Amino acid sequence: MGLPTNHNTFPERSSAPRPAASSASGGAGSLDVAAVRAQFPLVAAGQQLKRPLAYLDNAATTHKPECVLSSQEYFYRCANANASRGVYSLAKTSTKLYEKARRMAAAFIGAADDEIIFTSGATAGLNLVAFSYGANRLAPGDEVAITMAEHHSNLLPWQAVAKLTGAKLVYLLPDEEGRISDEEIAEKVGPRTRIAAVAHVSNVLGSVQPVRRIADAVHAVGGVLVADCAQSVAHLPVDVSALGADFLAFSAHKMFGPLGTGVLYGRRELLEGMEPLLRGGGMIESVFEQDAAFALAPARFEAGTPNIAGAVGLAEAMRFMLELGYDAVRDHERHLLERLLSGLAAVPGVRVHGATRADGTFEDDEPLRCGVVSFNVSGVDANDVAAALARDNVAVRAGAHCAEPLVRFLGERATCRASLALYNTDEDVDRFLESVEGAKAAVAIMIMASMH
Numbered sequence: 001m002g003l004p005t006n007h008n009t010f011p012e013r014s015s016a017p018r019p020a021a022s023s024a025s026g027g028a029g030s031l032d033v034a035a036v037r038a039q040f041p042l043v044a045a046g047q048q049l050k051r052p053l054a055y056l057d058n059a060a061t062t063h064k065p066e067c068v069l070s071s072q073e074y075f076y077r078c079a080n081a082n083a084s085r086g087v088y089s090l091a092k093t094s095t096k097l098y099e100k101a102r103r104m105a106a107a108f109i110g111a112a113d114d115e116i117i118f119t120s121g122a123t124a125g126l127n128l129v130a131f132s133y134g135a136n137r138l139a140p141g142d143e144v145a146i147t148m149a150e151h152h153s154n155l156l157p158w159q160a161v162a163k164l165t166g167a168k169l170v171y172l173l174p175d176e177e178g179r180i181s182d183e184e185i186a187e188k189v190g191p192r193t194r195i196a197a198v199a200h201v202s203n204v205l206g207s208v209q210p211v212r213r214i215a216d217a218v219h220a221v222g223g224v225l226v227a228d229c230a231q232s233v234a235h236l237p238v239d240v241s242a243l244g245a246d247f248l249a250f251s252a253h254k255m256f257g258p259l260g261t262g263v264l265y266g267r268r269e270l271l272e273g274m275e276p277l278l279r280g281g282g283m284i285e286s287v288f289e290q291d292a293a294f295a296l297a298p299a300r301f302e303a304g305t306p307n308i309a310g311a312v313g314l315a316e317a318m319r320f321m322l323e324l325g326y327d328a329v330r331d332h333e334r335h336l337l338e339r340l341l342s343g344l345a346a347v348p349g350v351r352v353h354g355a356t357r358a359d360g361t362f363e364d365d366e367p368l369r370c371g372v373v374s375f376n377v378s379g380v381d382a383n384d385v386a387a388a389l390a391r392d393n394v395a396v397r398a399g400a401h402c403a404e405p406l407v408r409f410l411g412e413r414a415t416c417r418a419s420l421a422l423y424n425t426d427e428d429v430d431r432f433l434e435s436v437e438g439a440k441a442a443v444a445i446m447i448m449a450s451m452h
Contacts, residue, residue, distance in 0.1 A: 059419035101311035125249030125264030130157035140166030178207030178354035200232040205354035206372030215244025257317035261310030271297035349378035371420030388439035
């Protein structure tokens with residue numbers, strides 16, 4: 001495999017390529033899905049199987065395009081050295097790549113370079129905010145507004161900090177379509193709210209939350225907004241100003257980038273007043289026997305050797321998304337979502353959680369939901385449904401999806417979840433629907449066989 005030669009430069013947002021037009025469907029801005037799929041080695045390999053793979057577990061992790069894989073190989077083959085540690089050529093190249101990745105991430109979400117902290121993922125970023133900011137700002141009687149639809153990564157840290165400080169978690173409950181209503185915001189965000197922590201898109205329901213409205217409400221009482229964008233960056237453009245986010249976290253692996261890499265955005269004036277969570281090499285100004293002075297952000301929050309190759313791969317994934325264009329991605333995924341939801345509605349005994357339509361929008365033109373669909377089949381355990389689909393080589397997830405309070409709120413112990421990405425096709429959705437229709441009968445046969 002030839003190595004890339006242009007990974008020393010990452011474009012700023014203003015010079016990002018225009019969305020790709022489709023040669024297959026001919027519409028400007030539409031997605032050439034066949035060409036996209038060809039860029040994902042594992043997706044292409046899955047089609048060569050006797051029973052082709054229909055991968056619908058993208059909310060757990062996405063596959064990686066060739067450009068991301070080759071960019072990381074380029075780093076390890078041609079630029080492997082520790083960043084910000086040496087003055088020799090390799091070290092300078094490594095540092096240059098790492099900081100250009102930071103600039104790419106900043107442009108991607110509309111932030112300043114020094115407001116971008118590289119982490120191991122959204123979980124690490126949200127923990128950093130909770131313990132470095134929340135634990136030092138909250139006091140007994142203060143409130144943290146959090147939705148019932150949060151992933152454990154944006155719930156457990158706030159539970160721990162509330163116990164440490166005497167603060168209280170106040171839950172905003174979703175409506176039948178999985179959305180937090182204006183009335184719920186007005187009732188739950190009040191004068192004692194110091195922090196609101198909200199997932200932009202639910203990893204169970206796919207619902208797009210009105211983050212900006214929650215931000216406006218918490219800002220009106222002097223609080224801050226923490227946005228978990230792990231499930232939105234692969235589907236929707238994310239901009240810190242548009243969302244009104246004071247902190248914002250996401251993971252690379254949910255948006256076609258490498259595992260073990262993520263971004264935390266923090267408003268500069270907030271970062272300046274925060275203590276580092278991790279301490280060690282690379283984040284200090286000076287160290288004495290009994291004390292130490294820390295570097296300015298973002299370095300003070302990046303202790304130890306950074307995942308430079310991960311940052312390089314993340315930057316390439318961002319470039320990949322910008323080249324495709326979010327409008328094209330959104331149109332393609334909405335088409336698939338409509339097909340999936342209408343197909344499930346036609347299967348007797350299937351209950352879809354959250355919105356059952358794909359075409360609704362908020363006042364700000366954000367979609368009502370993204371392509372994450374949780375469902376249950378009456379009388380059949382969710383894990384049995386997923387196992388039946390797996391035998392057809394259809395990959396979905398079953399369980400509580402690291403969101404137990406929400407699944408319990410829905411009246412279930414577990415759900416099946418199918419989640420779409422830009423490389424999925426009509427054929428993937430149709431095979432999924434066929435497998436769901438046959439799952440109930442297949443499980444019944446299994447149960448009868450086990451009794452003999």
